[in-house]
Amino acid sequence: MSTLFYISSIVAIASTIMVITRYHPVHALLYLAVSFLSVGMIFLSLGAPFVAALEIIVYAGAIIVLFIFVVMMLNLGQETAQQEKEWLKPKVWVVPSALVLVLLAEMLLLLFTGSQQVMQVSQVDPRKVALSLYGEYIIAVELIGFLLMAGIVGAAHIGKHRKPSLHRFLQNGDTEKEKAMPVREQEVISNEQTVLHD
């Protein structure tokens, strides 16, 4: 387990460093896929095979595909990479990196001052996970179902293109700019007049 864990964690850290330093979005996404795969390998070495499979299916499958769809739809390409190169000057990232490094050093100090005993890795099989998930955590499963439903509805509503409405009643007051515009004068035709004309 040990060598597997160390190799995959080195790969995970290296590929994550590559993710946050790339200029081109597609390169960053490819390194992100490598990072997710190696994290899945870490989970396998920690005795969690079900979660390792889910990591690869959901993260490296679904979420990466979502990102790639957005990159494709927005047509982010070479000019985005050029712009990123202009934005990521050293004076931009040095100070946040130093601050986060201080926090990281504190956390590592906290981790390595306590007692350290060797961890026995034993596999927690999916059967136990499923019994726990649908036993004591059943209310949380239902709540996460609500959350996913809200996420789907929210994404569908936010991502909808708002067409300019052609009807004059809907046009009046849809946005601020249109509110400011004078509305075309409509000649009022009442029912009595039409009856008289008839």
Next chain:
Amino acid sequence: MTDSANMVLMVATVLFALGLVGVLTRKNVVFMLISVEVMLNAAGMAFIAAGSKWQQPDGQVMFLFILAMAAAEVSVGLALVLQIYHQHKTMDVEDLKELKD
């Protein structure tokens, strides 16, 4: 020392710090969302390490919840990115200042 749970926590902390650096330094919305994904993944790894140390399934259950939450978050976030790009024609977060006084 080699096999202690602290090593796993250390790797998770380093990944979380890398994601935090990404959120703080990037100005492109897509890269910020990617860094948030890295941070969520690192938090899930800490849960897996705890569940593996105590040999309980609860850590994996919590990782499943984090997974579902990340999926919902990334779908809403990417829809927002599409809408931002259609309305402002930019990906720079510093151009989005309608809510400023």
